[in-house]
Amino acid sequence: MKKSNLILSAVVVGTMLLSAMVLAAPPLSLSGIRLPQIFNSAYAATVTYDFVTETLPNGQPAYRLDGSPTATIPGPTLIVEEGDVVTINGVDDDFSVMDQTDTDGSPSIYTFTASTPGTYVYKDESSALIGLFGAVIVNAASGDAGSYVDGKSGSVTAVDLNELDKEFVMFMVGSTFWGSEINGGSESPLWTNPTISAVQGDLVRFHILSVGPGHTFHLHAHRWVDPGTTNIIDTKLMDEEQVGEDSHVFIVAAGDQVGSGHWQYHCHVFAHMEAGMHGIFNVVETGPAISEAGASPYNIHPVLADILGVDPPSGPGLVTFEITDEPGSWFKNTLDISGVTLTKSLALANPGDSVNFVMSQTGTVHTITSLLWPTGAEHMPMDEVQSYKGGGIVPLTEPGLYVFTCKIHPYMFGGVIVDDPDTQIDPTPLGEGVLSLLGTEVSSGGSMLLDLGETISLVNGATIPTGSDLALRLTKTFFVATTPSNWRDYNEESWNPSYPAVSVKANVVGIGDVAVINLDTLLNVYFSEGSENELVNPSDAYGITGVGEVWVDTQFEETEGKNKPGTATAVDTTTWEVSKKVALPGYNMNNPHNMWTDRDQTVIYQTEWFSNKLSTFDRETGEPISQIVVGEAPSHVMTRVNNDKIHVALNGEEGVVEIEATTAPSQSDIDQIIPMQGYGQNPTHPHAHWMSSTGDKMVTPNSFTHDSTLYDFNTGIINKQPTGVLAIATGMTPDDNYYVVANLLSSTISVMDMNTGDKVRDLELLADYNPIPLDGITGSVASDVDGDGNIIVAALPIQTPISPDGKYMVTANTLTGNILITDVSDPDPDNWFFVKTLPCEAGCHGVQFGAKAGGGYLAYVSGKFANDLIVIDIDDSSPSNLEIVGKVLLTSDSGMTTDTPTPKEVTGNDGMGGQGVLPVPVAYNGWVQNIPQSVLDDNSWELSCEQRNPISPESCIP
């Protein structure tokens, strides 16, 4: 095919300058392309490139060639010839070129001989997923460019380099395409998910490259030759490994036998399709074929552009979040504006910008799921049916507030405020009484107001005004969860969370648009914070001690010796002091979430929720025993009473993994993964399962399918019934008649029949709540709506076990930061009723019951964003029954862990992140009877007769 005269494709204004400079003066330093091309040359050239690393306006790093004005992602494509010796200066130690050995000793120089034609990824390993990658095209000395399938004859036909009309370099990274066009001797960046274009019949060479977790590239209506073979394909697998890279080059005649059209190109991994990994190959009947660049890191919100001193945006911009395992910063904006926002998880964008996610610093799978968005916004809600490794990208066209989360780890938050800088803001003046309550003034213009929009839609189906109790509560939760300095440190005297001192505009029912000068003042006044931090020692204050110890996963605690967070902390319940703190640095234990123990109470089985591993350590000494790969995002672990087999719920997969009974699990001890759904059904992603007291049955709350599976180990799945949105935790009556499922985003607890699996009733935790009026303005948010004589409001329930004697259910509620106590003593669940609520910490999360010294039980409640453990008396015969009798510090006096052989220094988030709780000895019916008396005696654990027979206390009457 002869080249037609094409106008250089450079539609984005910001890239025209680069193209013009290349056309006008093509010295080597401005372009990665070695000109002129000399074919059949016997002489190899020595080619040198000087790389410079820059930070783009949105915070992503990128390469440019020294002398070129624009750093790009992908970095400049280096086009060389077979046999050339290539030197790249200005890189660092982590830099490498795929399949090419570095023959230069210096860490900042990479030299290789391009002996084999092909296209190779270059990258800086530590920043590869966020922008430091590009391509080296090594053209054959013979001039052979590859082959294409001639659609008329069906034959595989060789193509010469000078027959190519244009080339596209397309990188697949995260779940985003990053591209550039090579045309007429120059390269133009096309940024993300571009619309690439060619004229029908053009011979187009595609260089498809990937960095990181795998993909399958597919282009509609075209087919091509797998290079070096005669195999004709239309979909190609790109390498799978986390730090892998892959390359696939092919040639098509654009629109061959199929004609012009908007032909979609995309990754065919279904979760990546859902996450936005697609674009258009626009084949036009006649020229010119102008490609359109996608969202670019150069275009940022004009306010930020102003502050950073960069050019104002000239097209759609790109906000990028890295997904990490770092406490608070699970969504980390590549642009650090935490000086203003306090949190690293918030971004500011222009309408029409895209938000981009890349799972670059995390050890497991996630979803990118919309938690809330402006009502009616295009492309919303974003979600994927299955969790995955990758990323995501979506355009945000409607102004307002968008918050994204992960359905596996639903306290991971990333927020984008899409603010139209041109909108005039003219808020309604507020009355005096309202002003004094809110502690703010109406803006008289001049300062910039961030517009949160009128109403937001929530993923659970609700729609609420931005100026409402629920919206404010969600906003507060966002800023507390994502800002570690806002967490409650009981080593400090009081708790004073601060919020961004920014001005926002929201919409209040009955009033209209309201301008809030200072969000920090509003949230502090509205939620009356600044409370005193008071610890309570149950022994000193109430004469109450427990039996044994209680373990808490202080999941956010950072220590020396590893680069992932999390420790397991043990509190001696006789002294209420921290006795052990285990970080397992040798295993780089990643976000330990939940624990269980063996029959003899000698080891702790520990799940690593941001990884794919189960660690096991010695309970007494903290010594590491083993670490095995079990599957993605293992959340909870429990044993079966009848055979001691270990069951770990795979929150990132489709079922529960079963492991042989052992105190030192090895890889070969894994028996099977038991699926919690039928073949082909949406994958359940179970979180906090529970086992029956006889070991015969297991129940799972299915986080992604909003239902629960009742499983019988003898016969298989009995039933799978809908419960509520994001079913997250379960509990069971000790007689195995009923089980309960906490539905996080419905704020209900479903009660299920354990013989049939059918739902008996839902306990409605928000029955008395009105989410809309701001307290004191148009009415109370809480009133006895259901007429049961109580005003009880609890939102976003998590762990919800039932006491070993079957009397009370205690539920941790993370949005309202309170504990709900329900009387479940009646054999008929229709008669179960709410008793009371108690204050909890922000991020109230884990609950378990342990034996109280002398009889009765204690409920231990953990909170993610605090470093204390709450102790509740559960003992009808006690004067402090159902009261908080303890707030115990989870930090160690020494500032060190108790790891074996070498203790490690606690370096951050001391005692924070409380999630899984495990009292030892295990007090639940079924397990408590299995503990040998010798184990109790050796440990000096005294259990009463009733505690050994939790549901048959009559056997204790002498």
Added chain:
Amino acid sequence: MRYVHAILIGVAIPLILTATFLAVPSAITGNNMATKAFDNSKDLEQETSANTLPVAEAASSKIHRITLSAEQLSNGLLAYKMVSYTVGVGKGKPADITSKYPSEATIPGPTIVMSEGDRAFLTIKNNLGSGIVSVHVHGVHYNIISDGTLMHINDIKDEGATTKKDYQYHWIAGPGTAGTWPYHDHTFAGINGAENRGLFGTVIVNPASGTVKANNDGVVTTVPLSGITKNIVLYLGDDAFWGTEIKSDGTQRALWTNPHLIAADNELVRFHLIALGTDMHEFTMDDYEIVDPVTSTLVSTKPIGPLENLQFTLRADVVFAGGDDNYRDLQASNALMGVQGIFEVSPSGGDSISSGIPDAF
């Protein structure tokens, strides 16, 4: 029946006009209408005789007229069903082969078997009660109005069936399209479609050469298609294999999940493996090596990712009475979940065993 005559006329004209396709200039830039495979008129819905066919049309090229419907199964999954299928050559009376297909909707959906040079008109009916359901195909030639995507992607129109209006696609198995290709929905409940809920099936385009490579007792040998007496279509999904057996007379049977496959000793069996979903896989058969289409050599395992296809033929000469599974996905979690099945080879062979439609619970 009424448009059969129009098609016959349409077939006749290009045959008269062209000598051999090799003589026709191959340039397809610009507005050279005579060599275009499709008329890209945006309003076109029905094929008319004014459409040009690809110039390479041998006398034995067949026309496939297929109607599929999209149905919901009792377990909540979605599936394609064969409604009617006729195949005709030239002026002869088309054969009705509807009865070769199961009368219920199946996963995988009906396999369409074409040869290089054939054409297909496929109509989709929406029996899902709502929405737009489509058929988007890989591999064969089709123009932009047969893409099976929403207007949001193709910029022309929503190319699927509503409950009130069917949609028809026009495919040409042109030269160079030999292979096993998936088709799947691309419109239901959103721009990505509902392939993950069961709406997928297969198009086998047999090569014009009439031969394929086979693992013949450890030696890579070229064998004629006519010697192959069993075809097995296997989809490798995120939690199971899904299968279809095609007997030598063309009868298709749904085998459903992780099927128990059966072949006769020394029978030539052709496998069509397609991966679909989110997971990546590694396929292996304990008793056989696979002819790798990339290298034409034998390999023991083959990585395969969503919508990649792998076609391989083997002589079933390892007699295996069954018992343990001997074909499997080696991907770690899938192996632990039991994504595997039995390939039994016995002296008499016979029909593979269906697992039945899986439970939803």
